[in-house]
Amino acid sequence: MAASGASTNHREYFWRKLHSFTGIFPIGAFLAEHFWSNSYVLVSVEKYNEVSRGLQTIPWRVPLEALLIWLPILFHGGYGVYLWWKGKSNVLDYPWMANWMYTLQRWTGLVAFVFIGWHVYTERFLTQGRSTYADVERALSDPLYFWLYIVGVVATSFHLGNGIWNFLCKWGIATSARAQRGAAWFGALVGATFTMVGLAIVLGVRFDWKPFEFYTLPRQ
Amino acid sequence: MAETKTVLVHIKRQLAPDQKPYWEEFELSWRPFMNVIILLREIAERPVTREGKVTTPVAFDANCLEEVCGACAMRINGKARQACSALVDQLEQPIRLEPLSKFPVVRDLFVDRSRMFENLKRMKAWVPIDGTYPLGEGPRMAPEVQQRAYPLSRCITCGNCLEVCPQVNERSDFVGAAIINQVRLFNLHPTGAMHKRERLEAVMGPGGIHDCANAQNCVKACPKGIPLVESISEVNRDAIRQAIFGWLFG
Numbered sequence: 001m002a003a004s005g006a007s008t009n010h011r012e013y014f015w016r017k018l019h020s021f022t023g024i025f026p027i028g029a030f031l032a033e034h035f036w037s038n039s040y041v042l043v044s045v046e047k048y049n050e051v052s053r054g055l056q057t058i059p060w061r062v063p064l065e066a067l068l069i070w071l072p073i074l075f076h077g078g079y080g081v082y083l084w085w086k087g088k089s090n091v092l093d094y095p096w097m098a099n100w101m102y103t104l105q106r107w108t109g110l111v112a113f114v115f116i117g118w119h120v121y122t123e124r125f126l127t128q129g130r131s132t133y134a135d136v137e138r139a140l141s142d143p144l145y146f147w148l149y150i151v152g153v154v155a156t157s158f159h160l161g162n163g164i165w166n167f168l169c170k171w172g173i174a175t176s177a178r179a180q181r182g183a184a185w186f187g188a189l190v191g192a193t194f195t196m197v198g199l200a201i202v203l204g205v206r207f208d209w210k211p212f213e214f215y216t217l218p219r220q
Numbered sequence: 221m222a223e224t225k226t227v228l229v230h231i232k233r234q235l236a237p238d239q240k241p242y243w244e245e246f247e248l249s250w251r252p253f254m255n256v257i258i259l260l261r262e263i264a265e266r267p268v269t270r271e272g273k274v275t276t277p278v279a280f281d282a283n284c285l286e287e288v289c290g291a292c293a294m295r296i297n298g299k300a301r302q303a304c305s306a307l308v309d310q311l312e313q314p315i316r317l318e319p320l321s322k323f324p325v326v327r328d329l330f331v332d333r334s335r336m337f338e339n340l341k342r343m344k345a346w347v348p349i350d351g352t353y354p355l356g357e358g359p360r361m362a363p364e365v366q367q368r369a370y371p372l373s374r375c376i377t378c379g380n381c382l383e384v385c386p387q388v389n390e391r392s393d394f395v396g397a398a399i400i401n402q403v404r405l406f407n408l409h410p411t412g413a414m415h416k417r418e419r420l421e422a423v424m425g426p427g428g429i430h431d432c433a434n435a436q437n438c439v440k441a442c443p444k445g446i447p448l449v450e451s452i453s454e455v456n457r458d459a460i461r462q463a464i465f466g467w468l469f470g
Contacts, residue, residue, distance in 0.1 A: 008425040010463075016430035017460070087433060088389040093298055094437050102386060102435035166434045172457020175450055 019079045020170060022072045023163045030069055031160060035197045042204045043212045045133045056129055070120075077113035084110055105162050108155040115152030133205075140206045153198035161191020225250035228270075228314035229259060231278055234325050241325075245270040245314070256296060256303035256317065257282055260329075278317075279328040287443055290376030293383070294319055294329045300383035302443050303329075320383045333379050339395040339427070344419045345402035347412040359410035372405040372451060374444040381438035381448060387431050394431035397438035401451040407458065420455075420462045429455055 037055060040048040058064070089103040122139065123131045139145045165187030168174040174183035203209055227248045234241040247270045248262050257280075264277035282292040285304045292303040295318040297311060308315065323331035340346065349355060361369075375398050382388045382396035403419050406412035423429045429452065438448040 008421050010421075010424050012426060013424040013428060013430045013459075013463070017463070083433070086389075086391050087386050088391070089386050090384065090437075091386075094384050094440070096437060096440050098434065098436035099386070102433055105433075169434050169449070169453055170432070170456055171460055172453050172455075175453035175457060177447065177450060180449065180453070 015079060019076060019083070020167055022076045023160075024167055026068045026072050027076055028160050028163070031156065031194065035194060035201065038201045039197060041133065041136070041201055042210060044210060044216050047216065048133050052131065052133075056131075061129075073113075073116060077109070077116070080109045080113065101162055101165075105159060105166065108159040108162075111151065111155040112159050115148065115155065118148070119152065136205050140202065146202070146206055149202045150199065153202060154195055157194035157198055158191050160194055161187045161189075163187075164190050227254065227259065227308055229263075230314045230316045231263075231328070232316075232318040233278065233328050234319070235276075235327060237324055237326060244275060250308070254308040256294075256306045256308065256311075256315070257285060257292060259308060259315070260303070260317075279326070279330045281330045288376060290378030293378040293380050295321065295383070300380040300441055302378060302380075305443065320379055322383050322385075322388050323379060331379075333377065336377050336379060336382070336396070336398065339399045340402060342425075343395060343399050343403050343422045343428070344415060345399060345406055347406055347409060348415065349411065361410050365408055365410075369405055369408045371444075371446055372401055372408070375401060375405075375446055376444060378443060380441045380443060384437040384441040386435050386437070387433050392431055393427035395427050397432075397442075397448040397452060400429055400432070400455050401446055401448055404451040404455050407455070416458070417462065417466075420459050423455060424459050424463060429459055432456075 037051055038048075040051045084106045087102075087106060089099075089106065091099045091103045123135070127135050140149060165180075165184050168183040168187070169180055174180045200211075204211075227250050229246045229248065231244050231246065232241050233244050246263055246268075248259060251258070260278055260280050260282075267275045267277045269275055280292065280294070280303065282304065283289040284291070287302050287305045290302070293300060294303055295301075295316075296303065296306050297316050298318075300320060303317075317329060319325045319329045320331050320333075323333050323335065326332050349358075377398060379398070381398050385394070385396055387394045388396050400423065403423050407416045407419055432452050436449050438452075439446075442448055
């Protein structure tokens with residue numbers, strides 16, 4: 001009976017863990033980088049264009065994009081749709097906090113996947129990888145696109161924050177009830193931070209709001 | 221004479237596994253300290269519906285009547301719980317009684333929970349000591365470990381944690397929190413720990429621990445207050461450790 005474990009099929013375990021892991025790295029890490037770079041819209045148009053041009057001209061750009069952004073998102077989102085289908089939410093029968101989080105995690109994941117697909121298509125492919133401030137500004141001047149961005153940013157940020165909590169619980173990093181409460185606060189903090197920064201970027205472009213523009217002014 | 225208080229009950233009935241369920245209404249006279257089991261027994265004594273139609277007694281599973289056997293789990297007003305500890309005075313009327321939805325119905329409120337037993341076997345959640353000669357005494361268990369293990373050992377296999385789990389459904393064969401908790405219990409046991417690896421291998425197999433998606437309903441629904449979420453997380457920690465380092469360091 002000692003050898004009986006060897007025949008167990010661990011394929012699904014592997015894909016689940018990979019799904020969980022890719023959500024944090026590289027996808028979560030990339031989202032942090034993405035929000036960071038895009039925050040330059042809050043400084044000035046020139047600064048933003050300079051930074052995005054810098055990113056657009058890095059060596060090995062396409063293989064890096066494919067390996068660290070497109071493939072992980074396609075896998076995480078595609079496998080995520082399967083997981084979304086496999087679960088059956090019962091939050092109306094059992095309206096507990098974590099059960100709400102479970103349900104929201106599935107729906108925000110779906111919204112984020114669709115949003116990101118559309119966002120990458122319009123901003124990365126339609127612009128042939130040379131998107132500028134003017135392109136983003138034009139997109140956001142359309143009220144429909146503006147609201148799509150608001151919904152997309154909130155859903156994605158929630159999904160990441162809650163996903164970090166899930167990750168900490170499901171990898172046995174936060175095991176006790178107390179540690180999991182702490183992890184929940186940490187996830188909430190990450191989610192709230194991403195939401196605020198993401199919204200600031202969208203609103204900054206939409207309303208030409210440049211709170212950090214004074215950085216670029218000459219010293220008095 | 222003072223007007224007698226009554227209790228209104230709606231019961232989802234099903235005469236056989238392959239038959240269609242239907243609802244019946246009963247009206248019983250109220251008694252102090254009534255619980256759902258007493259209610260069902262009174263219906264069995266006089267199986268007449270509210271409209272006066274003579275029917276059959278409602279089949280249900282029950283044994284200990286003090287929330288230690290797990291047999292009388294059912295959905296009461298939509299929530300999975302034990303019928304013996306569900307007091308009529310604390311329930312909103314009409315009281316709705318339904319069988320657990322995640323197990324095959326045998327008849328009325330009586331479900332077949334043998335799947336849980338099969339899954340305990342699948343996850344090797346027991347201590348195998350059978351053999352052809354006596355093995356002698358096992359290793360001693362530290363009091364600190366005893367204290368950690370005892371709450372886990374209180375599981376009554378009632379199935380409430382499976383019933384409330386959104387990951388347990390017809391599209392998934394997730395074994396559920398109770399079984400993973402038993403894996404943790406037997407991995408904690410000094411004799412059980414001799415088969416820890418095998419249990420972790422099984423728990424990473426089909427329907428295993430990775431199917432948990434952290435909705436954490438199990439711990440809320442558990443009538444025995446078992447720290448199920450902690451158990452799942454602890455087994456997750458051991459499993460991932462074995463998955464990553466198992467093939468590196470043996």
